[in-house]
Amino acid sequence: MLTKGQVVVHESLGDEKHKLKRLVLKGPIARTAQAGQFVAIQVQDSSISSFDPLLRRPISLAGISSENDEITLLYRVQGRGTEILARAKEGEALSIMGPLGHGFSLPEAGELWLVAGGIGIFPLYPLALSALSKGLTVRLFWGGENQSFLESAGLSSWEKLGIPLYLSTLDGSLGQKGLVTEQINDQLRQMSLSSSQIWAAACGPKKMMQAVTEICKNVKVPIEVSLEERMGCAVGACLGCVCTLIDETGAKVHKKVCQDGPVFRGEEVVWDESC
């Protein structure tokens, strides 16, 4: 679907030094969107036609409100495209393709373990809401740079959910010092829960998702991961954003992150291939 999304809110998220932005857009996308899906948003200044930057930017859905016809995009300003997007003003209409790709699946019962690294936290929030509304138990493992980052990236809204949070920071300023994977291992050791009752969903740096997938494999916990790649068309036509998976026969196959993903089963992903 190609639609115009009207900017309802566009503001800094938390401390400005982290360059995080919150963009709320009004439009019909929320009606059919699922957690883990994304939109391809045009980042040109809408007041004057220009083809530089040329391509749309894929941004995951961080909030889906079908009652209000609103989607929320949370992003970090880190290049020319997001710098231009950051200038979009309230009331402005942005061209959006979406919802795109396949999102996370939800188990029927049991526990959902969410694992996030850095801004990989953003697409997991709507997933947590869906899981909670389905009556599932949800835990969050989240690693970030420091306390200031976690607070800026929405820690308080997670605290409001009243779910167990296992936080890690690289400098130890909040939660446990170190990596998110250490927290997961700690919990697995302490828990009486059978691993067959747990599902996991991860989003973050590739190395983190690879490590978490490895842990999950060892304890036979199914895990879904959300991959990222440079995209061209965002609909599966250009083959720009392929990833390598192992299929049922054990053969290496290419899948399109935009169309077949961005969410894949972790154990199928070939992590070390650059393609």
Add this chain to the structure above:
Amino acid sequence: MNPVNLSTQFAGITLRNPLITCSGTYGFGEEYTSYCPLEALGGITLKGITPLPRLGNPVPRLAETPAGLLNAVGLENPGLDEFIQSYLPKIRKLPTAAIANISGFSLEDYVQLARALQKDSGLAALEVNISCPNVKHGGMHFGTDPQSAQEVIAAVKAETDLPVIAKLSPNVTDIVGMARAVQLGGADAISLINTLLGMHIDIYQQRPVLANTFGGLSGPAIRPVAVRMVWQVFQAVDLPIIGMGGITTWQDAVEFMLAGATAISIGTGNFVNPQAPLEILQGIKEYCEERGLASVRDLVGLAHHDR
């Protein structure tokens, strides 16, 4: 006022309008249907195929540049057999003309592909991508050597009853020489232009962005080069031209037609605006209406006042 006649015929191909989509940007026809109905398009050019399946290049395969896009997909495709078995039955049912795009690394590759794809396959034409290295001749690209280009086109032409379109590479000193060569080989039409070879270096990582180092540049950045080449070939060679290279707006499309393109093809522009083909078609129509032109064909080559 009578409506503008949008239909166009060339090289034995009949299209409801002159608007096509470029190979490699439109998959096998099903990817964009929720954005742009195929019924609205004159035709689509399918993703390039090779005799054997190819996994293509590692990622990153894409790099954005000013008003442009570098790609090094590396001809990832399911191969000829899978194309015929799994894709062709669906392609036959598409409500628009489908042009297959074939690529090879030897003359034999092209012969094998052309032999398998005939009129009864339901395709409208074969577009021959000659921008690949000829592995049997030290990697010299078919598309940069007039003799090789002529041979490839002649070989394809001898094997298929479909109209043959030669897609020329702009990475040559003399585009007219290449156009004349494929005309001698028996090409029915010419697609102009394929991507321009380029590269982009990440100055912080201090290495090329693309895993393949080099990639093909497309998008508005290359449009003036494409228009110039369409202009030159129109003057020198009596073959219909499908103009392409950075067409993103209706104004771009009109420019190509004025330069001599009989049909125009949208590639990277689809990524920017998946409804670009619809908007471009509407724009061309209105442009003709405002100038009292009865047919879109009246635009072709109109900027050559001395012709």
